[in-house]
Amino acid sequence: MKRILFISLLFISIVACSGSDDNFQNNPNLPNLNFRLQLNLSLPEYNNLQFAGNSYVTYNYGVRGIVIYNINNSQYVAFELSDPNHPPSNCSAMRVNGVIASCDCDDNSYNIITGELSNGEGQYTLKPYRIRRSGNIIEVWN
DSSP states (O other): HHHHHHHHHHHHHHHHHHHHHHHHHHHHTTTTOOEEEEEEEEEEEEGGGGSSSSSEEESSSSTEEEEESSSSSSSSEEEEBBBBTSSSOTTBBBBEEETTOOOOOSEEEEETTTOEEEOOOOSSSOEEEEEEEEEEEEEOOO
């Protein structure tokens, strides 16, 4: 009896788990761009990123820009600044105020620490980018 129960639980756990998160990562509104951005924290332009709770925004990379946030000096996050819940347009570049990124097209706003929708409607979260800190260099890429 224990063996049947074990096999049943093993089968259910294998079937229930999915090896793909394509439904969450493949946002049809945002193209996948290839880029690599390096920020030298020794330069004055990126000084804010040396302190936890601060962010840096650039509109020169990504679809409509990128926000980089320092969580605790060892953890950083980077997100796309084009509203993920509608196709890119003239008004889809979001503005960052504190930890909230807001879209001028609609009332959508997102938390730049988690990427989750904090106000408005939509099924997608902010598009995350890979980020790594090595010494005084922060590297962001897709």
